[in-house]
Amino acid sequence: GAGVSQSPRYKVAKRGQDVALRCDPISGHVSLFWYQQALGQGPEFLTYFQNEAQLDKSGLPSDRFFAERPEGSVSTLKIQRTQQEDSAVYLCASSFAHYTDTQYFGPGTRLTVL
Amino acid sequence: KQEVTQIPAALSVPEGENLVLNCSFTDSAIYNLQWFRQDPGKGLTSLLLIQSSQREQTSGRLNASLDKSSGRSTLYIAASQPGDSATYLCAVIDAGNNRKLIWGLGTSLAVNP
Numbered sequence: 233g234a235g236v237s238q239s240p241r242y243k244v245a246k247r248g249q250d251v252a253l254r255c256d257p258i259s260g261h262v263s264l265f266w267y268q269q270a271l272g273q274g275p276e277f278l279t280y281f282q283n284e285a286q287l288d289k290s291g292l293p294s295d296r297f298f299a300e301r302p303e304g305s306v307s308t309l310k311i312q313r314t315q316q317e318d319s320a321v322y323l324c325a326s327s328f329a330h331y332t333d334t335q336y337f338g339p340g341t342r343l344t345v346l
Numbered sequence: 347k348q349e350v351t352q353i354p355a356a357l358s359v360p361e362g363e364n365l366v367l368n369c370s371f372t373d374s375a376i377y378n379l380q381w382f383r384q385d386p387g388k389g390l391t392s393l394l395l396i397q398s399s400q401r402e403q404t405s406g407r408l409n410a411s412l413d414k415s416s417g418r419s420t421l422y423i424a425a426s427q428p429g430d431s432a433t434y435l436c437a438v439i440d441a442g443n444n445r446k447l448i449w450g451l452g453t454s455l456a457v458n459p
Contacts, residue, residue, distance in 0.1 A: 265447075274350075274435055274449030275390070291446070323389060332377045332439055335447065337390035
């Protein structure tokens, strides 16, 4: 595709529900990143994939957060037993090869946990 | 620990002005510095990427400079337009935080017609 796409764009979940957020990176991009952005803050790193390998998941805030990229293209960020503090915009980005290349961002998924 | 600071937090200017946004970082051992634009509901758009070995990058009306030794970067916007209104964020990748962009909080710019 022309850019990084994310779905859904908006998600409202009741506390305790599980959610799954999808990211379609730019075709052929090797690196994929997930970020969490709270209102008025800069993005916070969650996790990084190089192809299907998750090379860094140090930013995931708890074991309720899980990300995968099984075929090295589409990625899913799953949050189990959502809490109110999980409410944020979740951004996905991809880059051509190396993690130091320009990152191209999707529009984000705004998650609201009630 | 790398910290990125952006000044000012907000800026409002009349159309046509030239303006400068500032970004500073505490650890000069960086791979690169990137400037992004964030529009509401549209995610982040990469504007310029400056490698650690470079001094500046230009794209259209935008010019970004990097002084790695002093830990500073500036984004210069020439002849500002209302369409430039957005939040501008800078981010660095440094040797101590491989793979992670370390972000500033951004400068919220309003260009008034």
